[in-house]
Amino acid sequence: MWFRRYKALWISTLLIVMAMAVFSAHRRALLSPSPFEEFLFTLMKPFQWSLTRGTEAVRSIWSGYVNLVHVQRENRHLHRRLRELEQKLTDYEELKAANVRLRRLLSFRGDLGVPSMAAQIIGDDSTGWFRTVLIDKGRRHGVARRMPVVAPEGVVGQTIECALGVSKVLLITDRNSAIDVMIQRSRTRGILEGKGEEDLCTMKFVARTADVKEGDRVITSGLGGIYPKGLLVGRVVAVQKQPFGLFQSVEVAPSVNFGRLEEVLVLLRSPEAEEGLSAAEGS
Amino acid sequence: MDALSLYGLGLFWIVLQTTLLGHAGWSEGKAPLVLSTVIYAGFYLEEIRGLVLSFFLGYSLDVFSGSEPGISSILMVLLCLLGQQLRKGIVVEGAFAVSLVSFVLGALYGACWAQVYSLFQGDLIPDGVALWEAFRQAVILGLAAPFLFEAARKVHRAVSKGRKFFRKAE
Incomplete structure (x- = not known):
């Protein structure tokens, strides 16, 4: 009787407890994914995948065709010919751009000297709070958690969750991201943290007396166990030294344009390194 | 069946947020569109179905974001429960009423989400930024809500009609 009367309340309580259990299991990596x-x-x-590709196709048609509507009106007799050529040109440009991107990715892959796998971005974060993306490679392809993800321009982020055919990548601009980095010129070290913005990160714990200048290249230090040493992360865009305090404030612009990112490389770890990382996580 | 179809609609909004909006250069216009389905469930769906639907929609939203799964489930269940209490006292009809209710509940959800998140993850998102983000998302949700509500209503009605049709056929 009492249960029936407050049925909704009981069910809500049960669901909230379930949600907390999911949250707790996830935090302890018991249930991931x-x-x-x-x-x-x-x-x-x-x-x-199809929505992403569809949008790209529409965008390509929009820029290649609809923008030319006024020109087409003036040149009615050339309309059909122009459309055919425009379509061919769009296809050609698309192929050319993809070719250039993939060539760069391939050459970058060779330079890295680490086994890697190319992946396509198929979606980004479902809320405005985080900076994550989904890629089309998962456990089935050998991708595991905490693997570095890079692009020819520099570091993109790390995998934080891997399903069978999809993985979630935490971008370096997310507030949860922290990477051990150093200034290439002066070898000054610091921790690069995301600010939740697309084009800015903060380098923390840089001693006030350290030699840092605007335009300095920031690279990974190799410490921290995830990213190999020497990968480009970005450039220093602002340095603020207070007259007091231990540290100076350093703003870094990532070298990767996250808004235009389409393909990335996942750096695969060897099985031994994988075991070592799992043991470290477990302890 | 109606809850399942609304769940499908909710998943559609999530996919839309993770693909089309970003590619259309609307990254800054992101808002949890799926909240509209939860609010609709709170006001129009049978109580238990609405709560279970909210739980799974929250879970699904978290799966496709950087958040730890569970936080949105808790808040969406509470939001649905709040909707169920509100429907005893107020009638949400007309675009303006839908917009207003969605804006208020959306802002409440965003503010609560930021607080719960900072409770578990620390002060990663500064208070000012969190409140502004919650407000911005609530405004977008409020503007889109009449359309999103209408979509949910259409799906709900179609399922009800289908059910009646099959009952008659039997």
Whole structure:
């Protein structure tokens, strides 16, 4: 009787306890990803993939065709010919751009000297709070958690969750991201943290007396166990030294343009390194 | 069945947020569109179904974001429960009413989300930024809500009609 009267309240309490259990299990990496998440990723991947490709196609048609509407009106007799050529040109440009991107990615892959895998970005964060993206490679392809993700321009981020065919990548601009980095010129070290903005990070714990200048290149230090040493992260865009305090404030612009990122490389770890990392996480 | 179809609609909004909006250069215009489905469930769906639907929509939203799964589930269940209490006293009809209710509940959700998140993850998002972000997302949700509500209503009605049709056929 009492249960029936307050049924909604009981069910709400039960669901909230369930949500807390999911949260807790996730935090302790007991349930990462859970069968439900695995199912969702697998279910949504084709939709995300086709919507992404569809949008790109529409955008390409928009820029290649619709923008020329006024010109086409003036040249009615050339309309059909122009459209054909425009379409061919768009296809050609698209292929050329993809070729250049993939060539750069391939050459970068060779330079790295670390086994790596190319992946495509199929979606970005579902809320405005985080800076994460989804890539089309997952556990089935050998991707695991905490693997570095890079682009020819520099460091992109690290994988934080891997389903069978999809992985979630935490970008270096996310507030949760922290990387051990150093200034290439002066070898000054610091921790690069995201600010939740697309084009700015903060380098923290840089001693006030350290030699840092605007335009300095920031690279990974190799410490921290995730990113190999020497990968370009960005450039210093602002340095503020207070007359007091231990540290100076250093703002860094990432070298990667996250708004235009389409393909990335996931740096694969060797099985031994994988085991070592798992042991470190466990302890 | 109606809860399942609304869940499908919610998933569609999530996919839309993770693909189209970003590619259309609307990254800054992001808002949890799926909240509209939760609010609709709170006002129009049978109580238990609405709560279970909210739980799974919250979970799904977290799966596709950088958040730890669970936080949005808790808040969406509470939001749905709040909607169920509100529907005893107020009627949400017309675009303006839908916008206003969605804005208020959206802002409440955003503010609570930021606080709960900082409770577990520390002060990663400064208070001022969090409140501004919650407000911005609530405004977008409020503006889009009449359309999103109408979509939910259409899906809900279609399922109800389908059910009646099959009952008659039986």
